[in-house]
Amino acid sequence: MGDLGFIAPEIILLIGGLFVFCLDVAYDPGVGKKSGLSYMALSALFLSAALIAAVLQLDIEEPHVAFSMMTVDRFGSFIKVTIFSGMILTAIAGGRYINRRSGNQGEFWTFFLMVSLAMSIAVSANNLVLVYLAIEFLSITSYMLAGFLRENRRSNEAGLKYFLYGSIASAVMLYGISLLYGATGSLYLNDIAAAFAEIIGDAQEISGLAFAALPAMLLILAGLGFKASLAPFYQWAPDTYDGSPTPVATYLSTASKAAAFAVLARFFVVGMASFEVNWAPVLAAFSIITMTMGNLAALRQNNVKRMLAYSSVAQAGYILMGLVAVTSVSPSAMDGLNGVLLYLFAYLFTNVGAFLVVMALEEAVNSTDISAYQGLIKRAPWLAAMFTVFLLSLTGIPVTGGFFGKFYVFGAAIQRQYFWLAAIGMINAGIAAFYYLRVIQAMFFTQDDEAETLDVPMALQTSLLICTIATIWVGVYPSAVLDWVSDASVQLLTVVP
């Protein structure tokens, strides 16, 4: 059973989830008593173990297929490292938030570990049924978490909305998968790719059963686009992010999105390699619509949490730009896939940080409105400074990770001569600056001398500091991350038939 070692991150998370669950059932702290932060600490420990296991797989020599359905490669490991880091930071920061609002600690952290497990499987899956199951697993646990604050109507709404949209998206995706199975007789991405390559042959013309791939790609894009909150499948996102508990919104807008992009990348780059000329323009159109819609909607928000929700829709548009410009022929330094990975890495730390600031203010003054941020520089100078770093990173200003992310995806677009796509991205960067700066303006430009200093919990501060350091580190010295990134994308691209 040599394969077990290769799925160590998943096994650790599964054991962790079950352990927390059993502990919750077996150990009753008594009526009215809260179990404190011990469940959170336990979850963070399991996540850290999974992180270490994923880090060890970062320099795996050859892609390894474990149990025939999971491909363990550098690409998946890099995404897993990114996702687990985000989940750990969220867990540490969000422990107190959840502890104060809900009595069902064990339940929450069980789901939290299960969500991580689901993402981890989705990232590695090379079989479409496993992809579907992982995505469903991720969705169902996420519905639970989004609606976790049962007393809170907004949280209920968040969970329900996510559930209703999500079920339809899954059904649509499943239909797409069945089309592909019908056309090629296989559910494995590599076999599908090989089958289509054979059908299309050297003629480079789509004929016969290959036509089935076109609707199938659109249907699967709809299902995954829902997870990645691409326009026009993003309508659930603002309400869900806004209503769900902030730690849940944090991972929904970061880790969960990273997982969705990893699946998208694997599906299109590996499975649909023969149809690149067909899907690249479609993805380009989605990219443009997504970033434009997200930005325009974000402009009008006065609630910072909601603004970040729309902003994360817009950011998905930029990330998609990298996927459009993937060069499957000969990977170069500025390949689109590198752009996707670097962007995801930088974006994860940045956006987790931004949501944690929202959480800090929600904890302190119980408001997410922009007015709560007035004069924050006086009340919590370091919080304001760190939020500024995150907002500048989201805008794409050096020396933050967000800058190099944008640099790479714009670069990839220019390299593939998508000048119009890059130009629209450029205009969008200008629009986006406006709403990010509004928050900075509120924090810095006015100050009230009477204001009291804010109390920010130590755990939250630690998480924020790590996010800030990571964001600036990628912005100042991206070289270290770039090595992982390019190894990861080279390994994904080499399996393309």
Place this chain on the structure above:
Amino acid sequence: MESPDSVVLTVLLFWPLVAALLVILFGSSDRLIKNGSIWASLLPLGLSIYLLFAYDIEGGGMQFEQVAEWIPQLNAGYHIGVDGLSIPLIFLTALLSTLSLYYSAGVINQRVKEYFFLMHLLEFSMLGVFLALDYVLFYVFWEISLVPMYFLIGIWGGANRGYAAIKFFIYTLVGSVAMLLAILGVYFATGTFDIVEAAAAQPFAGNLTLASLAFWGFFLGFAFKVPSFPFHTWLPDAHTEAPTAGSVILAGVLLKLGAYGMLRIMLPSFPEASVYWASWLVALGAIAIVYGAFVCVAQTDLKRLIAYSSVSHMGYVMLGIGAAATIMTPDALASAVDRFGLSAEAIQDSAAMALNGAALQMFNHGIITGALFFLVGIIYERAHTRDLSLFGGLATKTPHFYGLMLTAAFASLGLPGLAGFWAELFTFRGAFALMPYWAAFGTIGIVITAVYILYRIIQNVFLGEYDEHKLPHWTTVEGHQADGPTDMVGFEKVTMWPLIAAMFLLGIYPTPLINYFNRSAQELLAFVRNLV
């Protein structure tokens, strides 16, 4: 043992960043922050003076270069160096930064720590742009410079500061993202981010469409910063709302970044596109000169007036650069020889003159407009208004202030004997030979400049009878109640006199400064001449 010359630029560049961090970490009292900042800023100033003397003009080219690995995956490195074009501008940056810090120590009493932190950060970013010889490095510094200025306008600015700050940020951001796309284009065409190597590789040579796209990408980035007509609309707002030192740095150095970029990047990298679009640059420059001057005449706010005068004066820079751009290729030079019936040498001399005029104007405008914005700040601290209709007859009340304003204003309109004259002379002398009609059109601006300087500033503010009912409330610079306008005090004089002295010195004997600029102008012309 490496010679100290090999690290002098790195020390010069990073010292302001160190100073900024020291302010944040150890700035325990306002007094310590202010004094420490002023002393700290003397090091870059001293090093920039050292560079002026240590640079070997005869040898020319890039000197004091330093190269280190940064992002090997992209072939982007830490590459910095100086030549005749950047050395005087680095000196200007260091000088105005020191003076601004010194002046600010006297007038800024709110949120002192943040203010001085941002001022050091600003100096760091500006020095970085002038030093960088790598596109990624250049762009990084270019963008960082936005952030401190945004905060300076937004926190210490006037009533409408929020609007002005965001307008400044977004306008320049849109321009710079366009530049980013052009940088990426150059990278894929040449495979390097090194500015010097990329220019030598001549990206998009022979493909005028792509070269023009890249040219305009860069142009948008630079034109927003210069600002060139019609991209100038952010400037009056930003200047009017910015605190005094912010305006000084903005006009004195930040606007120069754009013109510097045109000279450093656009002309050598895209000679064909430069020739093709040169008449556009010249036209935009000439229109800016005339339009800016006319708008100045209509202003009622003294600071806004000087802001628009910057639009007009930066037009000279564009005019000079555009005129020189007309002969960037051998073909264009040959056709100019035919058209004007002059020798190739004479045409090239005119181009060198236009380039020298543009560079001189960059430097002199920094000194002169810097001084003018300081002077506006000095009167504003006392009157708390800048409405021109409320002033009058200040000459008798504030003779020292009057004298300095007179000098700076005359330098601004180009009076012979003061610094501004030579820049205008060189620019127009060069441009007349290459683009006679647009240059002639531009001269209208000189006349109008005299109108707004003499009539709006000198006559309106200083001459005539002093009427105490016009503006009853005056304070001293410390904010105490005063009976009427009080003259400049010690720290204001110390701030002003170096700039005034520079105006006289460069007005009487500009040769040393021209030597630096001429060296790099000749190098640029030789570079494009030697391209096959």
